[in-house]
Amino acid sequence: MTNQAPRFWRSIPQRYNLSGTHCTCCNEYFFPPRNLCPNCRRGAHLEDYTFKGTGSVITYTTIYTATEDFERLTPYNLAIIQLDEGPKITGQIVSSSAGVKIGMRVRPVFRILGKEGDKGIIYYGTKFAPLLEPSCSTE
Amino acid sequence: MRSVSIIGVGCTKFGERWDVSLRDMIAEAGVMAIGDAEITGEQIDALYVGNMSAGRFIEQEHIGALIADCAGLSRLHIPSTRVEAACASGGLALRQAVLAVASGYSDIVIAAGVEKMTDVSTGTAADALASAADREWECFFGATFPALYAMMAKLHMRRYGTTKEQMAQVAVKNHHHACMNPIAQYHMEITTDDVFKSPMVADPLHVLDCSPISDGAAALVLAPTEMARRFSEEPIKIVGSAQASDTLALHDRRDLTTLDATVHAGRSAFTQAGIEPRHVDVAEVHDCFTIGEILAIEDLGFVEKGQGGKATEDGMTALGSSLPINTSGGLKACGHPVGATGIKQAYEIVLQLRGKAGKRQVDEAEVGLAHNVGGSGGTALVHIFTR
Numbered sequence: 001m002t003n004q005a006p007r008f009w010r011s012i013p014q015r016y017n018l019s020g021t022h023c024t025c026c027n028e029y030f031f032p033p034r035n036l037c038p039n040c041r042r043g044a045h046l047e048d049y050t051f052k053g054t055g056s057v058i059t060y061t062t063i064y065t066a067t068e069d070f071e072r073l074t075p076y077n078l079a080i081i082q083l084d085e086g087p088k089i090t091g092q093i094v095s096s097s098a099g100v101k102i103g104m105r106v107r108p109v110f111r112i113l114g115k116e117g118d119k120g121i122i123y124y125g126t127k128f129a130p131l132l133e134p135s136c137s138t139e
Numbered sequence: 140m141r142s143v144s145i146i147g148v149g150c151t152k153f154g155e156r157w158d159v160s161l162r163d164m165i166a167e168a169g170v171m172a173i174g175d176a177e178i179t180g181e182q183i184d185a186l187y188v189g190n191m192s193a194g195r196f197i198e199q200e201h202i203g204a205l206i207a208d209c210a211g212l213s214r215l216h217i218p219s220t221r222v223e224a225a226c227a228s229g230g231l232a233l234r235q236a237v238l239a240v241a242s243g244y245s246d247i248v249i250a251a252g253v254e255k256m257t258d259v260s261t262g263t264a265a266d267a268l269a270s271a272a273d274r275e276w277e278c279f280f281g282a283t284f285p286a287l288y289a290m291m292a293k294l295h296m297r298r299y300g301t302t303k304e305q306m307a308q309v310a311v312k313n314h315h316h317a318c319m320n321p322i323a324q325y326h327m328e329i330t331t332d333d334v335f336k337s338p339m340v341a342d343p344l345h346v347l348d349c350s351p352i353s354d355g356a357a358a359l360v361l362a363p364t365e366m367a368r369r370f371s372e373e374p375i376k377i378v379g380s381a382q383a384s385d386t387l388a389l390h391d392r393r394d395l396t397t398l399d400a401t402v403h404a405g406r407s408a409f410t411q412a413g414i415e416p417r418h419v420d421v422a423e424v425h426d427c428f429t430i431g432e433i434l435a436i437e438d439l440g441f442v443e444k445g446q447g448g449k450a451t452e453d454g455m456t457a458l459g460s461s462l463p464i465n466t467s468g469g470l471k472a473c474g475h476p477v478g479a480t481g482i483k484q485a486y487e488i489v490l491q492l493r494g495k496a497g498k499r500q501v502d503e504a505e506v507g508l509a510h511n512v513g514g515s516g517g518t519a520l521v522h523i524f525t526r
Contacts, residue, residue: 011275032276059297059395061289062342063281067269068262070281078286078341080390088390090277097342102297113280125280 005121015125018108020087022049029085053108054131055083062097069114081106081128092127105131140241144367144374145524147176147360150486153474154324156354161197161255162209164356168479169210169251172358176370180212184245186219187235189228189252190478195267197255206251225271226427228252229357229481230382230511230520236361237380237522246363252482253356264352268477271514273388285349285428287389287515289341292430295396296343299445301433303343305452307334309429310347310471312457317468319458319499322483324353324474348429353474357482359489373493379408379523389515398512400519401438405510408521409440416440419462419523420504421491423484425512426469432456435510436464439521458499466491466499481511485522492526 011032013019020031023046026039031051037044060079063070070076077093077100093100094109106128114123149171151164159167165188173180190202199205207219224231229252236250256264269278272287295301311331317323329347337346360370367374383403386392393399409415416439424439426432433447441462442450450456456464467473467487470480488507490496507524 015279059290059294061286061293061344063283063286063289063340064338064342065285065340066281066283067266067278069266070283073281076281078281078290080290080395090282090388090390091280102294123279127280 008121008123016110018051018053018126020049020051021046029083029087031083031087031089051083051085053083053126055081055106057093057100057102057104057106058082058088059102060093060100079128094127094129099130107131141243142364143237143240143361143377144364145359145377145485145489146362146367146371146374147172147174147178148358148486148489149175150322150357150483151355152322153353153355153476153483155257157257159354161193161199161253162205164255164354165206165251165253166209168253168356168358169206169249172249172360176360178247178360178370180215182247183212183215183217183249184247185236185239186212186217186249186251187232187239188219188221188478189223189230189232189481190221191223191225191228191254192267192270192477193255195259195270196264197258202253206253224518225513226425226475226477227481227511227513227518227520228478229483230509230522231481231518233359233481233485233522234380234382234520236359237377240361240363246366248361249358250361250482251356251358252479254476254478255354256352256476257354261352277388277390283341284515285344286341288428288430289344290389291395291434292343292428295430295433298396299448301448303335304331305448306343306348306429306433307331308451309426309432310334312451313426313465313469313471316458316466316499317472319497320468320473323468323472324351325468325472344428344430350427350470350475353476355474355476355479355483357479357486359482359485375489375492376525377522378525379412379521381405381407381411382518382520383407384518385516387514387517392516396434397444398434398438398516398519400516401435401510401512401521404519404521405439408523412523414506414523418506419508420506421463421466421488421501422508422510423465423467423469423487424510426465426471427475427512429471431512432464432469439508439510458501463501466496466501481509481520484509484511485524488524492524
């Protein structure tokens with residue numbers, strides 16, 4: 001979808017490690033990082049924060065018809081996940097569609113998200129996998 | 140602020156219009172509207188056109204100047220402005236035109252909308268539409284537009300017991316309405332079984348839960364109400380015009396089964412109009428996906444939150460019932476040339492309030508509403524009209 005390397009590179013910290021921001025005034029966490037806190041605005045004090053990456057599925061779907069960039073993955077699961085620190089994010093769940101449930105716990109996994117043809121950039125980033133508590137919860 | 144009325148309307152046939160260009164369609168709709176209002180080009184003070192993405196669909200920007208040129212108005216040097224709010228571009232063009240007239244700055248103003256979507260492949264069109272979502276934090280991870288609405292549907296089903304059958308009934312009803320609308324893309328009755336047998340796009344939404352890719356254009360002529368009777372025997376008053384915004388990404392919303400932008404725009408429009416949802420006789424709402432209509436009738440206050448599916452199942456929203464929704468066929472079956480949709484909604488309401496809607500006429504319709512959404516709810520516009 002994007003053919004510009006800088007556009008991808010400048011978001012690498014957020015996409016590889018779920019790094020966002022935390023406003024110490026109102027204690028709200030933001031992903032992706034925000035330059036302005038919507039609660040405190042100019043009175044905000046924002047600091048960098050790397051999310052644990054664990055969270056719960058709020059809602060999900062299984063996509064059968066995708067845009068050209070994602071056609072090779074169909075069918076795949078997409079969910080809105082609420083991270084344990086509070087913010088919600090959109091991400092793929094690596095599991096069979098029958099394996100996804102609203103409320104299920106997930107953990108982050110590092111995966112290829114897309115490629116620009118055979119010779120272009122490979123986009124890496126975060127997907128999510130079912131969290132098998134308690135034995136895998138430390139991963 | 141001055142009261143504003145619609146004195147002329149025009150709309151092309153919606154559909155896969157291989158034989159005509161964006162330029163042909165906007166000229167056709169514009170000429171119809173200007174002819175309906177019986178005005179001349181010299182009387183037009185300004186033009187506003189809603190267009191989401193001619194840059195992606197036909198590799199043409201600068202649509203403001205283009206539509207004035209195509210309409211034969213270039214030698215009059217009339218100010219012409221293109222506005223964009225994704226699928227709500229048409230509704231936004233109407234609101235900009237309303238503001239121009241209400242403020243007293245302009246008298247006769249054209250509000251138009253146009254989109255030519257079938258000159259590119261379906262994949263390219265889908266990707267252009269996806270730019271109404273958050274490209275960096277939704278689309279990058281594989282989100283598609285149907286997927287965002289599918290996730291709203293999934294949570295609505297879980298929380299309120301809404302069923303796939305109820306969603307399918309939105310499509311069945313809107314296809315039925317479209318059969319009575321000459322400009323509609325589809326003149327084809329469907330059943331809930333047809334919906335379930337159509338390919339799955341994003342669970343729980345099938346192809347027949349989704350609005351199509353369409354070409355089309357529509358135009359309205361606006362004037363101060365005090366002047367309207369000079370041009371039209373049946374001017375339609377715009378008694379409420381409201382716009383609201385919300386986060387670009389669905390995941391950042393307060394509630395994933397409510398479009399807060401719709402709630403805010405709706406309340407503001409009803410307050411301006413001094414009426415309540417129960418006074419509305421006919422409404423065009425943004426059914427880009429079947430769940431979208433269910434959310435809209437809840438968020439506009441026609442039914443309680445969670446009751447939209449049940450109301451549809453009970454037939455409350457069908458022609459002949461207490462609140463006919465999407466008599467044009469809606470985005471689902473009349474078609475959804477994105478920039479034109481918001482203007483076509485107003486066009487349908489004007490026909491209904493004039494009593495000129497043919498077989499799909501709502502008896503004694505006096506109050507109408509149009510609701511247009513951009514993206515997954517980042518923008519919403521609500522307009523209320525009376526005779």
